[in-house]
Amino acid sequence: MKTKIREFRKEQKITQEELASMVEVTRQTINSLEQGKYNPSLELAYKVTKALRKDKIEDVFIMD
Secondary structure (H helix, E strand, O other): OEHHHHHHHHHOOOOOHHHHHHHHOOHHHHHHHHOOOOOOOOHHHHHHHHHHHOOOOHEEEOOO
16 A cells, blocks of 8 residues: 655654654554555554544555
8 A cells, every 4th residue: 555654754753753653653564654565454544644634544645
């Protein structure tokens, strides 16, 4: 799964560590999400979307 997490995170000047703290996961999880190595649960996808101030999960996560 592709994501726009890194792009949106950089726009808002948020580090991986800060985003991880906001959504209650490790920095490594955020890194894996950004690299497309990990598919999040629906709950985590929702939390990441809201933390990045986006309206829809589809704005952040792109199905291959």
